Amino acid sequence: MSTTASPITRASTGNAARIAGFLATRAALALVTMWLLSVLVFAGGQLLPGDIGRAILGPLADARAVAALNHQLGADRPPLTQYVQWITHLLRGDLGESYAFRQPVAPFVGAALANSAKLGLLAFIVVVPLGIAGGVWAALHEGRWLDRTISIAGLSATVVPEFVSSIVLILVFGIWLRWLPIEATAPPDAGVLEQLRHLILPVLPLVFIFFGYIARMARAGTVEALDADYTRTAILKGLPAHVVIMRHVLRNALLPTITVAATQLGYMIGGLVVVETLFHYEGIGSLIFNAAKAKDFPMLEGGVLMVGIVYTVANFIADALHVALNPRLRTGGEE
Amino acid sequence: MSTATPDTSPAPAEPAVQAPPPTPPRAQEPRYERLLILLRSPSFVVGALILLGWVVCAIAGTWIAPHDAYASDPLNSLLPPDHTHWFGTDQLGRDVCSRVIVGARDILTIAPLATLVGTVTGTALGLVVGYFGGWVDNVIGRAIDAVLALPLVIVALLALAAVGASDLTVILVIGITFMPITARTVRAAVFAERHLDYVAAAQLRGERAPYIMFAEILPNVLPPIIVEATVRLGYAIFSVATLSFLGFGIQPPSADWGLALSESYTLMAGGAWWTVVFDAAAIASLVVGVNLIADSVQGVIDR
Numbered sequence: 104m105s106t107t108a109s110p111i112t113r114a115s116t117g118n119a120a121r122i123a124g125f126l127a128t129r130a131a132l133a134l135v136t137m138w139l140l141s142v143l144v145f146a147g148g149q150l151l152p153g154d155i156g157r158a159i160l161g162p163l164a165d166a167r168a169v170a171a172l173n174h175q176l177g178a179d180r181p182p183l184t185q186y187v188q189w190i191t192h193l194l195r196g197d198l199g200e201s202y203a204f205r206q207p208v209a210p211f212v213g214a215a216l217a218n219s220a221k222l223g224l225l226a227f228i229v230v231v232p233l234g235i236a237g238g239v240w241a242a243l244h245e246g247r248w249l250d251r252t253i254s255i256a257g258l259s260a261t262v263v264p265e266f267v268s269s270i271v272l273i274l275v276f277g278i279w280l281r282w283l284p285i286e287a288t289a290p291p292d293a294g295v296l297e298q299l300r301h302l303i304l305p306v307l308p309l310v311f312i313f314f315g316y317i318a319r320m321a322r323a324g325t326v327e328a329l330d331a332d333y334t335r336t337a338i339l340k341g342l343p344a345h346v347v348i349m350r351h352v353l354r355n356a357l358l359p360t361i362t363v364a365a366t367q368l369g370y371m372i373g374g375l376v377v378v379e380t381l382f383h384y385e386g387i388g389s390l391i392f393n394a395a396k397a398k399d400f401p402m403l404e405g406g407v408l409m410v411g412i413v414y415t416v417a418n419f420i421a422d423a424l425h426v427a428l429n430p431r432l433r434t435g436g437e438e
Numbered sequence: 439m440s441t442a443t444p445d446t447s448p449a450p451a452e453p454a455v456q457a458p459p460p461t462p463p464r465a466q467e468p469r470y471e472r473l474l475i476l477l478r479s480p481s482f483v484v485g486a487l488i489l490l491g492w493v494v495c496a497i498a499g500t501w502i503a504p505h506d507a508y509a510s511d512p513l514n515s516l517l518p519p520d521h522t523h524w525f526g527t528d529q530l531g532r533d534v535c536s537r538v539i540v541g542a543r544d545i546l547t548i549a550p551l552a553t554l555v556g557t558v559t560g561t562a563l564g565l566v567v568g569y570f571g572g573w574v575d576n577v578i579g580r581a582i583d584a585v586l587a588l589p590l591v592i593v594a595l596l597a598l599a600a601v602g603a604s605d606l607t608v609i610l611v612i613g614i615t616f617m618p619i620t621a622r623t624v625r626a627a628v629f630a631e632r633h634l635d636y637v638a639a640a641q642l643r644g645e646r647a648p649y650i651m652f653a654e655i656l657p658n659v660l661p662p663i664i665v666e667a668t669v670r671l672g673y674a675i676f677s678v679a680t681l682s683f684l685g686f687g688i689q690p691p692s693a694d695w696g697l698a699l700s701e702s703y704t705l706m707a708g709g710a711w712w713t714v715v716f717d718a719a720a721i722a723s724l725v726v727g728v729n730l731i732a733d734s735v736q737g738v739i740d741r
Contacts, residue, residue, distance in 0.1 A: 132580070144596065151600035178714050255481070255730075259722075262729040264676050266683045266696070267718045274714060278707055285707075373589025377680060381680035381703075391592060392684060395599035407596050411587040418587075 114171055122186075126423055133419045138320035142194065145186050148404035149178070159202060159398055194281050199401035200410075208405040211390060217388030219379070220286070223371050225302055231364050234314050236355060239319025242356075243348075245326055253318060261315025265308040272304055273381070285386035287304075302350040303380040320363045324356035330337040333353070359429055365421030372410045441659030458700055476738050490723050493543040503536035505532040507693050518711050526712035528702055533649055538716045541693035544605070545724070548688065549674035552609045556616025556674075557667045563617060565659075566622025575625070582618035590615050590677050593686075598686040608687050611675055616670050623666045627659035661739045668732035679721050695721045 113234070149155070156172035173179045177188070192199065198208035234257075241253040277285035289301040328334060329352055336424075338345045375388030383389075385405055394402035469741030472728070476482050495502060504524070519526040525534035529615045567578050585593070631637060632655065642648045681687030682696030690697060695717040702713035 135580050136583045139581055140587055143584055145595040178483055258729055259726045262672055262725045263722045264680045267721050273708050274706050274711055327648055373591045376591050387667055395595040398599055407592055410592055414587045
């Protein structure tokens, strides 16, 4: 960590190589993680059910029908053979065929992912500035009632499950006040604004969940930066308060916040399961939920795997951002 | 991290001679003093009172509840709140107030048990990984990353679709998902301890590794484990409620809040707000209460 010795004299080419090396290591680790993820998902979807045919057909089905289905699905072969076949197909972009739709899984997952990205991105655009503003504002009033109010409100918003906040929002804004539509999907001929209007209610529960996280990180970072020697020096130099805050405090405080924000992008998908199901939105979350309900394992595996990949990639990007934005971290050692 | 630790202890008048220490020696504070700080923190007290209230409901719910929570009465279904049914009745004519009270039981059994499973297995794993380090650490570290790449609800959906949802499977699935997260915390704490003198002394005495890990190191890494467990309990409640709402958690005819919401949220469009509002408030108050406790505990132990 502490190789901060004269960063200025360090040759910039050496720096670039170091950054490249760091990113390469991170990328390799991300690949290993994704491979392990595939093992995990395979184990969960193919091995854990034990008897897939039985799981699909139910306890009352004829044993011969179960055996025939198992044979047809390839579930009667040794696990390793199954895994090798599964992963080679996967690498070619073939996620298998849905039990429920009798069609390849990949297009479903792709379309769902695009829809979810829309929802997630919208939530993200709203919550990141809001969370940062809330956190910084709280930090600047550290220990006073404003700080406590923001902190407690943020904590509460973060820990209440999405389905609870969604239901309350639907009840208040959709049913009592009738201000907003409670279906996330607008009619096909609707304009962009109308589509956005349909997305307001579904986005809010996601915003609630992440407001607390981001505000908390921003607050902690700002409090730390306000306390740092460089801030004291800047103040003692006689710089005006807004310059100190903008240049010295926020620059240092927001870096960890941005990293956390990027990591949360992947986690947001966990919340999408509930939100998309409740608001009838055809995204990756509702795809996973419906596949789990129907015991459509190829679909379920495809969806879950995609979530894991998105998360891992988001994490990698967060790491890269962290390095790119933080001159002190261009040494390769993190945490 | 202490969001709301108000200045409970007024700074003692410092003797003028003594130079102010760079960090207050909180770590050496006796345990009861930490407890005092905790008890003086409003957010801890509020959280503890909320949790206590629900624990009482969970234990004595059937005696407290004004009506039989499971007795359906189709002729009196969906009655709005009145004198006999304070929170109204649900779609089967069951008393909502009684069901909210009794509904605390399942979630307050399953979530703590899942937390216990996750904490115990995660602590064991973290001790081993942290103590031995090296390739064990690398391999398990990667596996932990892979598990963490999936949001809990999604892992749980995959696993519960495969093995079927029941109280036991929900406890195991959530517990096992918590294991790597706890392990990671414990590992970090063990890393800080394992080169200290007392560990070296035990090694020189010829103690065996399990003894050193569990009898020597474990007591010294308890504070972060306690913090982690309280935070996990909040997540466990969140997850059990969510899974129950999705139909993969607590199963009917339980009066569980998440389950009740999944059965009744379609009714609110027809105006039956009382079938959702009280269950929603119950879940919200419980998670907020537990997280207020977790937050205060974290604030006291970490700083």
